[in-house]
């Protein structure tokens with residue numbers, strides 16, 4: 001499916017049943033290319049008109065459900081609120097990291113977004129400031145000194161790097177004075193945060209609570225199932241990262 005071809009598929013869902021029966025059909029925009037999926041998602045929404053719509057979810061590569069599960073872990077660790085909390089997202093330029101940072105902003109956190117490239121981090125910070133109105137600071141994650149400086153105020157760190165890429169050494173995080181919460185989304189060894197295990201789920205390690213990719217993944221799957229159920233309740237659900245997070249909070 002591409003934005004150009006998806007319209008006829010949507011028409012097929014809309015015009016083959018009465019409006020009262022439309023909740024029997026829903027659209028899942030998945031696939032592994034998140035940017036291409038976003039374009040299809042926009043084209044699907046643009047095809048709806050008046051009462052002619054069916055529910056739709058966007059979760060290419062599991063990016064939204066994974067980011068929502070990470071945000072839920074952060075909320076749980078911080079007592080249910082991230083308002084005013086300083087947070088850092090490593091590899092925030094990827095699909096999961098971008099959405100995790102966006103959700104943290106929406107929840108009122110002050111968010112530092114990291115990338116190997118300061119230019120990419122700056123571009124993302126601009127995008128997030130515009131879309132959320134949040135306080136976002138870019139940083140270049142290129143060495144231990146830079147990481148320590150960028151994350152020195154962070155209470156929460158989410159590591160959203162590519163599979164098998166270690167991003168945060170224990171020697172850095174163990175000396176961050178404000179740190180309470182570490183969340184690593186990379187399940188493939190070597191893991192993203194040294195000292196955090198994939199199965200960690202609200203695990204206490206010294207003064208820090210930790211979640212690993214499998215710990216987050218269990219919540220992600222619960223959110224995914226709830227979201228799929230919701231699609232077939234009414235014909236007007238549009239589930240992007242924010243709506244998926246709200247479903248997760250309701251679980």
Ligand SMILES: NC(=O)c1ccc[n+]([C@@H]2O[C@H](COP(=O)([O-])OP(=O)(O)OC[C@H]3O[C@@H](n4cnc5c(N)ncnc54)[C@H](OP(=O)(O)O)[C@@H]3O)[C@@H](O)[C@H]2O)c1
Pocket residue numbers: 061062063066091092093094095096097114115116117120160161162163164165185186187213214216217220
């Ligand atoms: N637990 C779950 O249920 C679940 C579900 C889906 C995904 N995941 C995991 O979540 C993580 C993020 O997924 P994603 O799709 O957003 O990842 P991704 O697009 O593959 O990579 C995210 C970022 O990692 C950085 N990166 C890539 N290669 C690197 C390298 N060699 N060295 C340092 N940084 C590198 C890049 O940022 P810069 O170029 O800006 O530095 C990239 O934007 C992955 O580990 C994925 O496996 C977990």
